[in-house]
Amino acid sequence: MEKLLEIKHLKKHFIIKGEKAGQNRLRAVEDVSFDIFKGETLGLVGESGSGKTTAGRTLLRLYEPTDGSIIYAGKDITKVPIQPYRRKMQYIFQDPYASLNPRMTVGDIVGEPIDIHKLANSKGERRERINSLLEQVGLNSEQATRYPHEFSGGQRQRIGIARALAVEPEFIVCDEPVSALDVSIQAQIINMLEKLQQDMGLTYLFIAHDLAVVKHISQRIGVMYLGKIVELAETKELHARPLHPYTRALLSAIPAFDPQVNRARKRIILEGEIPNPLTPPKGCVFSTRCPYAKEICHEQTPVLRELSGGHQVACHFAGEF
Amino acid sequence: MENNHLIDIQDLRVSFFTPGGEVQAVRGVSWFLNEGEALGIVGESGSGKSVSVYAIMRLLQHPGRVTGGSIRFNGTDILSLSEDDMRKIRGNDIAMIFQDPMTSLNPVYTVGNQICEPLKLHRNMKGKSARERAIELLGMVGIPNPARRLKQYPFEFSGGMRQRAMISMALACEPKLLIADEPTTALDVTIQAQILEIMKDLKNRRNMSIVLITHDLGIVSDICDKIIIMYGGEIMEYGPIEALYSSPSHPYTNGLINSLPKIDEEVGTQLTPIEGSPVDLMHPPAGCPFAPRCEQCMKVCLTEKPPYFEMEPDHYSACWLHYNRKGN
Numbered sequence: 189m190e191k192l193l194e195i196k197h198l199k200k201h202f203i204i205k206g207e208k209a210g211q212n213r214l215r216a217v218e219d220v221s222f223d224i225f226k227g228e229t230l231g232l233v234g235e236s237g238s239g240k241t242t243a244g245r246t247l248l249r250l251y252e253p254t255d256g257s258i259i260y261a262g263k264d265i266t267k268v269p270i271q272p273y274r275r276k277m278q279y280i281f282q283d284p285y286a287s288l289n290p291r292m293t294v295g296d297i298v299g300e301p302i303d304i305h306k307l308a309n310s311k312g313e314r315r316e317r318i319n320s321l322l323e324q325v326g327l328n329s330e331q332a333t334r335y336p337h338e339f340s341g342g343q344r345q346r347i348g349i350a351r352a353l354a355v356e357p358e359f360i361v362c363d364e365p366v367s368a369l370d371v372s373i374q375a376q377i378i379n380m381l382e383k384l385q386q387d388m389g390l391t392y393l394f395i396a397h398d399l400a401v402v403k404h405i406s407q408r409i410g411v412m413y414l415g416k417i418v419e420l421a422e423t424k425e426l427h428a429r430p431l432h433p434y435t436r437a438l439l440s441a442i443p444a445f446d447p448q449v450n451r452a453r454k455r456i457i458l459e460g461e462i463p464n465p466l467t468p469p470k471g472c473v474f475s476t477r478c479p480y481a482k483e484i485c486h487e488q489t490p491v492l493r494e495l496s497g498g499h500q501v502a503c504h505f506a507g508e509f
Numbered sequence: 510m511e512n513n514h515l516i517d518i519q520d521l522r523v524s525f526f527t528p529g530g531e532v533q534a535v536r537g538v539s540w541f542l543n544e545g546e547a548l549g550i551v552g553e554s555g556s557g558k559s560v561s562v563y564a565i566m567r568l569l570q571h572p573g574r575v576t577g578g579s580i581r582f583n584g585t586d587i588l589s590l591s592e593d594d595m596r597k598i599r600g601n602d603i604a605m606i607f608q609d610p611m612t613s614l615n616p617v618y619t620v621g622n623q624i625c626e627p628l629k630l631h632r633n634m635k636g637k638s639a640r641e642r643a644i645e646l647l648g649m650v651g652i653p654n655p656a657r658r659l660k661q662y663p664f665e666f667s668g669g670m671r672q673r674a675m676i677s678m679a680l681a682c683e684p685k686l687l688i689a690d691e692p693t694t695a696l697d698v699t700i701q702a703q704i705l706e707i708m709k710d711l712k713n714r715r716n717m718s719i720v721l722i723t724h725d726l727g728i729v730s731d732i733c734d735k736i737i738i739m740y741g742g743e744i745m746e747y748g749p750i751e752a753l754y755s756s757p758s759h760p761y762t763n764g765l766i767n768s769l770p771k772i773d774e775e776v777g778t779q780l781t782p783i784e785g786s787p788v789d790l791m792h793p794p795a796g797c798p799f800a801p802r803c804e805q806c807m808k809v810c811l812t813e814k815p816p817y818f819e820m821e822p823d824h825y826s827a828c829w830l831h832y833n834r835k836g837n
């Protein structure tokens with residue numbers, strides 16, 4: 189398969205004001221490498237503070253990376269002027285209430301990328317494009333003159349999607365696009381994202397904490413914990429044979445739909461919580477909560493290695509327990 | 510009405526009297542719960558699931574008001590109690606945990622102070638004995654080093670810790686009924702699993718009854734015995750979870766299930782969303798509230814409210830499709 193994006197040793201650190209020197213560096217994304225194939229949906233899961241959103245934003249250079257490189261369609265875009273690439277790479281935000289400017293009409297929100305990239309030659313063409321984008325996401329052209337507050341959460345998410353589509357991108361980072369929505373509306377948006385992908389040949393990085401949603405939409409899934417990817421595999425493979433202890437705990441923590449499945453299965457309940465990212469544990473980031481942790485885990489950081497057919501895992505003892 | 514239900518709600522109605530008109534948030538809801546049972550109330554935003562339990566706690570805020578029906582707890586009519594008598598029940602016999610652990614603790618009091626409050630109020634406990642009980646409670650919900658934690662303020666707690674603190678506060682007086690309004694929605698899944706384990710344990714070991722409000726069918730499947738599906742302020746379907754999960758019989762329940770990605774299903778399963786948008790409760794429809802979005806909608810659905818048809822013992826569905834069933 190053709191690689192659309194190659195992420196190599198990407199790091200994004202934030203310096204936190206008011207913290208002691210030496211303890212003020214928040215390593216939100218720490219040495220992360222992965223590829224995204226053309227036309228696929230790569231899911232990125234993890235709990236709050238795992239760095240999944242920062243990773244998504246950094247690879248679009250909404251945050252400038254601290255280190256590492258981002259290669260888009262064979263070109264290193266880590267340091268080049270980014271604006272031409274914004275036409276190819278877009279972002280759908282989590283919060284449909286906060287990501288639309290309340291003072292702009294829906295038409296102007298969707299039209300702004302068209303203006304910036306000069307994609308319309310006349311006012312009429314601009315209007316036509318806006319109308320067809322709105323229709324593409326299940327809204328109608330009369331709604332172009334209205335303001336965001338007049339729309340429901342699901343409709344606003346559609347507006348955000350229309351804005352991302354305005355530049356006819358190849359790649360979209362979808363950052364928790366459905367987590368603020370009710371179940372029935374969530375399914376409408378998921379189906380629409382899938383249809384758009386088919387129709388336009390889009391590639392998605394789909395960031396979410398809901399593993400059921402990610403399982404549904406992604407071909408491959410990466411699991412993040414405290415700034416690192418701990419496991420990455422094809423969806424079926426990851427669910428059938430999770431190799432990292434964290435992935436196992438994460439998967440077992442989600443209640444199943446079927447009451448009998450819930451009663452029959454054994455839960456792995458993790459002790460404690462995700463550590464403070466300002467003072468991450470030595471060695472493996474998961475070692476403080478890992479039921480299998482041995483001495484080496486507290487000393488050496490395991491690297492992400494491929495065990496079998498594209499199944500990558502960062503654990504000293506993967507496949508041994 | 511003589512029965513031994515712990516809580517018995519009949520034809521409960523709640524409205525919000527807004528400047529724009531009356532919003533009928535809960536429109537005739539009846540259910541009961543026995544000791545040691547856990548009930549899940551599931552619905553989307555605006556279905557009336559939270560409002561109906563706020564009415565049980567008598568915590569409805571202006572402009573909300575109960576406009577009809579009755580709520581009996583242990584035989585006592587809760588709606589006719591004076592505020593003083595209600596205060597003796599609230600936090601004592603019935604306790605509640607709220608969705609947002611970030612905003613439902615008081616930021617200017619220590620956690621210990623807040624856990625001791627119900628003990629002082631309802632159990633006449635003082636200083637040292639209250640503090641010792643608070644330490645015990647915090648330890649019970651899995652907070653390490655409870656004696657030190659007791660002296661801290663909520664901002665020093667993480668989200669999961671705050672939710673635990675709130676649970677320990679709710680458990681302080683060993684209530685007969687625990688109402689949990691989306692207790693894990695704001696939490697990560699591994700923390701959610703920890704909280705759900707604590708709740709299961711309380712139900713099994715202390716025979717506590719639980720009303721759990723959630724939009725997550727998986728959580729209900731995990732810890733509840735019975736389930737109510739709400740839509741537009743009404744109950745669409747209710748019954749034992751096995752029956753409802755294996756043979757859902759209301760089109761809305763089916764719609765909800767089919768639009769939900771499930772962790773225990775094959776990769777590549779199609780989602781079928783419910784088209785349209787939720788009902789406007791300022792102008793509630795005459796018939797079934799789900800009719801405008803229902804693919805199997807018939808003429809009668811638009812004009813007449815369906816009664817509850819018994820599908821199997823204790824499993825009821827408010828849908829005209831079952832009109833011709835045997836026995837109805």
